[in-house]
Amino acid sequence: MTPTVQVDHLTRRYRGQLALDDVSCELQQDAVTGLLGRNGAGKSTLMRILNGQEFPTSGTVLVHGENPLENDAVLSRMVFVKESQVYPDIKVKRVLEAASWFYPNWDADLAAQLMDDFELPTNRAVKKLSRGMHSAVGIVLGLSARAAITLFDEPYLGLDAVARQIFYDRLLADYAEHPRTILLSTHLIDEVADLLENVLVIDRGRIVVDAAADDLRGRAVTVSGAKSAVDAFTAARKVWHRTGIGSLASATVGGPLDDLARTRARDLGLEVAPVSLQELVIRSAQLGPEHRPERISA
Amino acid sequence: MTVLVKVARLHLVDRFSYTWLVWGILALTFAINLAIYAVIPLTQPGGNFTGALISIYIFMVVIGLQAATRFLPFALTLGVSRRTYCWSSRCPRCTPRS
Numbered sequence: 001m002t003p004t005v006q007v008d009h010l011t012r013r014y015r016g017q018l019a020l021d022d023v024s025c026e027l028q029q030d031a032v033t034g035l036l037g038r039n040g041a042g043k044s045t046l047m048r049i050l051n052g053q054e055f056p057t058s059g060t061v062l063v064h065g066e067n068p069l070e071n072d073a074v075l076s077r078m079v080f081v082k083e084s085q086v087y088p089d090i091k092v093k094r095v096l097e098a099a100s101w102f103y104p105n106w107d108a109d110l111a112a113q114l115m116d117d118f119e120l121p122t123n124r125a126v127k128k129l130s131r132g133m134h135s136a137v138g139i140v141l142g143l144s145a146r147a148a149i150t151l152f153d154e155p156y157l158g159l160d161a162v163a164r165q166i167f168y169d170r171l172l173a174d175y176a177e178h179p180r181t182i183l184l185s186t187h188l189i190d191e192v193a194d195l196l197e198n199v200l201v202i203d204r205g206r207i208v209v210d211a212a213a214d215d216l217r218g219r220a221v222t223v224s225g226a227k228s229a230v231d232a233f234t235a236a237r238k239v240w241h242r243t244g245i246g247s248l249a250s251a252t253v254g255g256p257l258d259d260l261a262r263t264r265a266r267d268l269g270l271e272v273a274p275v276s277l278q279e280l281v282i283r284s285a286q287l288g289p290e291h292r293p294e295r296i297s298a
Numbered sequence: 299m300t301v302l303v304k305v306a307r308l309h310l311v312d313r314f315s316y317t318w319l320v321w322g323i324l325a326l327t328f329a330i331n332l333a334i335y336a337v338i339p340l341t342q343p344g345g346n347f348t349g350a351l352i353s354i355y356i357f358m359v360v361i362g363l364q365a366a367t368r369f370l371p372f373a374l375t376l377g378v379s380r381r382t383y384c385w386s387s388r389c390p391r392c393t394p395r396s
Binding site for chain 1: 301304307308311312315364367368369371372374375376377378379380381382
């Protein structure tokens with residue numbers, strides 16, 4: 001696949017605080033990539049730099065082979081919906097009307113459909129909307145724009161579970177019909193796990209996981225059973241996380257396990273379970289830089 | 299339609315603030331001044347000057363602040379560069395892109 005976005009040794013520093021630390025990654029064309037990580041990990045900073053809204057301290061960003069900073073040719077093919085998106089004091093229908101002028105592929109029918117789905121009042125001023133409805137406007141805008149590169153920075157703030165599911169469903173359906181490069185930053189990892197083709201996990205400004213979602217499954221496993229058996233199994237392995245209660249224990253170890261290891265686990269009476277994407281992110285963040293395994297890459 | 303025109307159009311979406319309110323303030327200022335003229339006798343040769351037109355400049359400052367705080371973030375979302383936005387607002391510090 002062709003990379004649409006190339007980030008090379010990108011660093012962003014704010015008055016002594018390192019927001020991004022030598023980040024290098026690529027966004028594949030026409031793929032949904034999840035940008036996952038904790039609060040303050042550097043997700044929003046990375047997205048703002050990709051959108052040319054922020055200046056890198058060092059390193060380069062290329063979008064469609066060009067620097068996005070003040071570059072109308074690049075930026076006109078992007079839409080960036082932020083967590084706390086600011087709108088002018090105008091009605092919802094005016095927001096969408098204005099957005100439609102900027103995107104040649106704008107789908108008014110889709111916008112109308114999404115407005116119905118989210119039960120958004122078109123004639124109400126944006127500032128009078130509830131928190132969830134405010135977020136829904138951003139989602140409608142981001143999806144209907146059908147921009148070549150769509151950046152969603154935690155766009156669901158205040159949205160209830162039903163509305164979030166509508167967002168995921170509509171995103172997937174529209175992406176299937178009109179493939180484009182989508183970068184979705186989120187905390188709700190389990191909810192979006194099935195949407196993602198690629199995963200970027202950022203922690204303390206560094207990319208710790210950069211892999212296809214399918215490749216990540218089986219990157220780590222949890223073994224659980226008798227404490228002595230778990231200890232025996234994990235003796236020669238890098239343990240990401242360990243918990244125990246009484247005589248029982250469970251440990252997350254780097255995988256994938258080969259047949260020999262699986263047989264040994266079975267012989268020891270251990271249960272082997274795959275680690276979910278959310279757990280993988282949590283564990284990789286908990287390890288800390290000094291104990292973390294090498295960057296996981298596809 | 300160039301990006302400059304789109305950005306200018308974007309501001310006119312807020313028709314109340316950018317069109318009716320401007321004329322409303324001018325009309326109100328004019329009416330108030332007419333009333334003042336009606337009750338106060340002429341004190342200067344050639345007519346009195348009240349300086350009431352400065353209200354429209356104050357209004358424009360407010361609109362400018364709103365353009366920077368409300369419209370600019372929205373324009374950035376829509377893929378407009380700061381330079382284009384600035385130029386469309388006639389910011390003297392920016393040069394137009396060719």
